[in-house]
Amino acid sequence: GAVVSQHPSWVICKSGTSVKIECRSLDFQATTMFWYRQFPKQSLMLMATSNEGSKATYEQGVEKDKFLINHASLTLSTLTVTSAHPEDSSFYICSAMTGGTINEKLFFGSGTQLSVL
C-alpha cells in the first residue's frame, strides 16, 4: 500500500522554540494532507487540511499563526509549531489522500511525539 513518511518521530524542545514536522507521501502524489493532534487518552483531533499550492484550511479553535502549514509540493506538507509551549506537547499525525474521495485511500504517517519542556 501507499506509504506516508513522517519525521521526526520524537522531538523534545525548550519552551519558546519552533518545531517543524514533515509529512511525505513516498509513492504517490497527495493533493490533500490532513494534520491531526492527539492528547493522551483522547482522540485524534483534526487541526487543518493542507492543500498543495494553496493556504491550509484550519479547524475552529486552531490558531493558524501558531501552527503553520506549508504544502509546497504534491509529496510534502510541513507543520511548524511556532513558539512551542508545554501545552503544545502532544502526538501529531499527518495523513495523505490519494484519490478524490476519502474512502480507503487515506494513509497515515507514523506520528510525531512532541514534548515541550
Place this chain on the structure above:
Amino acid sequence: RKEVEQDPGPFNVPEGATVAFNCTYSNSASQSFFWYRQDCRKEPKLLMSVYSSGNEDGRFTAQLNRASQYISLLIRDSKLSDSATYLCAVTRGGGYNKLIFGAGTRLAVHP
C-alpha cells in the same frame, strides 16, 4: 455535542469473548464510515469500512444505521492481540470529506 461519540470503555474481556462497540455521529450529511484500530503511540490503522448493508471480515462485523446515525463493531472470539483502542471515524460530509474520529474505546483482552 461532539461530532462523533463512542462508548468510553475500557472493556476488559477474557479471550474468546464477544465484544461490541457503539458509535453515534451528529452530521446527517456524513457519507463514509470506518472503524480504525490504534495501538499506543502509533498511527491508526484501518480495520474496515462500514456500509448500510453491514459487512463482515473474519471475526469482525460492522453495521451502519443511517436513520439512527449509529455505527457498531462486533468482535467475536476475542484474541489477546485484539487489545487496542478502537476508533470510529466519519467523514464530515458536505463539500469535503474530512475524517472525524471518535474518542476511541479501549479494549483489553486477558487470558
